[in-house]
Amino acid sequence: MSRPExxxxxxxxxxxxxxxxxxNNTRIQHIQAKMTLRALELLNLPKDTANFxxxxxxxxxxxxxxxxxxxxxxxxxxxxxDMLATALDREVEGDLLLADIGNGIPFRAGTxxxxxxxxxxxxxCNADTSxxxxxxxxxRFFNTLYASLKRGGKVAAQFYPMNDNxxxxxxxxxxxxxxQGGVVIDDPESKKNKKYxxxxxxxxxxxxx
Amino acid sequence: xxxxxTNFVRCAIKSCDGAVNSxxxxxxxxxxxxxxxxxxxxxxxxxxxxxxxxxxxKVAADLGNTSLPSQLPEIDINxxxxxxxxxxxxxxxxxxxxxxxKMICENCNHVYHIKDSxxxxxxxxxxxx
Ligand SMILES: [Zn+2]
Numbered sequence: 128m129s130r131p132e133x134x135x136x137x138x139x140x141x142x143x144x145x146x147x148x149x150x151n152n153t154r155i156q157h158i159q160a161k162m163t164l165r166a167l168e169l170l171n172l173p174k175d176t177a178n179f180x181x182x183x184x185x186x187x188x189x190x191x192x193x194x195x196x197x198x199x200x201x202x203x204x205x206x207x208x209d210m211l212a213t214a215l216d217r218e219v220e221g222d223l224l225l226a227d228i229g230n231g232i233p234f235r236a237g238t239x240x241x242x243x244x245x246x247x248x249x250x251x252c253n254a255d256t257s258x259x260x261x262x263x264x265x266x267r268f269f270n271t272l273y274a275s276l277k278r279g280g281k282v283a284a285q286f287y288p289m290n291d292n293x294x295x296x297x298x299x300x301x302x303x304x305x306x307q308g309g310v311v312i313d314d315p316e317s318k319k320n321k322k323y324x325x326x327x328x329x330x331x332x333x334x335x336x
Numbered sequence: 337x338x339x340x341x342t343n344f345v346r347c348a349i350k351s352c353d354g355a356v357n358s359x360x361x362x363x364x365x366x367x368x369x370x371x372x373x374x375x376x377x378x379x380x381x382x383x384x385x386x387x388x389x390x391x392x393x394k395v396a397a398d399l400g401n402t403s404l405p406s407q408l409p410e411i412d413i414n415x416x417x418x419x420x421x422x423x424x425x426x427x428x429x430x431x432x433x434x435x436x437x438k439m440i441c442e443n444c445n446h447v448y449h450i451k452d453s454x455x456x457x458x459x460x461x462x463x464x465x
Contacts, residue, residue: 177379179386200379202341204457211454220373222341226348226457230464233348233457235359237386267350277386 184247188219229264231271244284269304279332347441366437
C-alpha cells in the first residue's frame with residue numbers, strides 16, 4: 128500500500144470521502160486512540176490540573192476526545208477543511224483552526240502547557256508544491272512551536288518518517304529551534320507495530336516564586 | 337471559536353513575529369453565539385495567570401462589550417464568593433463563541449476569516465513563510 132503522503136498533499140488526500148473513511152474506520156480509531164494514550168504517557172502531565180494542549184493535525188478530533196476525557200482543554204490545527212468539518216459534526220470540545228503548520232504556529236508566546244500530534248509532522252518533509260521548501264517549513268514549524276509553549280512545556284508527536292534522512296531532518300530542525308529531547312521508538316523489532324514518537328521539551332520550567 | 341482563543345492567536349505571517357500590533361488581532365463583523373459548556377473552575381483558575389487582560393479588554397471592545405473591569409480581578413480560591421467571578425469568566429471565555437467574521441492583523445493588515453466557528457489561518461502563497 129502506498130502511504131498517503133506519497134500520493135498527494137494532506138489537504139488533497141483528506142477530502143470529504145477520505146475524512147469520513149478515516150474517522151469511521153474502527154481499526155484506525157483504535158490505533159489512533161492507542162497512540163494518543165501513549166503520547167499522553169510520554170508527556171506525563173500533572174493530573175490534578177486541567178492542561179491547555181495544542182493538537183497538531185487534529186483531523187476529526189479523535190485524539191481531542193481523549194484529551195477532553197482526561198479533563199484537559201485543547202485547540203486543534205489541521206490543513207484539511209473536510210477533516211475539520213467532520214470534527215464539527217462530531218461536536219468536539221476543542222477549538223479548531225484551519226492552518227498549514229509549515230507556515231508556523233500562530234499563537235503568542237507561552238500559550239500551551241503541551242503539544243500532542245498523531246501521524247502529522249511527516250507531511251512537513253514533503254515538497255508537494257513548487258515553492259515548498261521542506262527545510263524552511265520544518266524550521267518555521269519548530270521555531271514557532273517552541274515559542275508557543277510555556278517554558279518547560281512538552282511535545283509528544285507520533286509520526287511516520289519515510290526514511291532515516293527524514294528522521295534526521297525532523298530532529299535537527301527541533302534542535303535548532305532550541306528543543307531538548309529525541310525520538311522514542313516503540314516495538315522497534317516489529318515491522319508492523321514499530322512507532323516513532325518525537326518527545327521534546329521547550330527549555331526548563333520557570334522557577335516558581 | 338471560543339472568546340478565550342482570541343487571547344492566544346496572533347498573525348501567522350513571519351514578518352509579524354514579535355510585532356506588538358500583531359496581537360491581539362482586530363475582530364470585525366463578528367457574529368456571536370452563547371453556547372452552554374461544562375463549568376470547569378480548575379481550568380479557569382489555571383488559565384488566569386496566562387491571560388493577557390489588556391488584550392481581553394481590547395477584543396471585548398471590538399465585540400461591543402466595554403463593561404469589563406480594567407484589571408484582572410484578584411481571585412482567592414478559598415473565598416466562596418469567587419465562584420460567581422469564575423462563572424462570569426467561564427461565560428465570557430468559554431461560552432462566548434465567535435461563529436463568523438473577520439480577524440485583522442493591525443501590523444500587516446492581513447484579513448483572516450472565521451467561518452462556521454473555524455478561523456482560517458491558511459496563507460496565500462506570496463505570504464507563506
Ligand atoms: Zn500580520
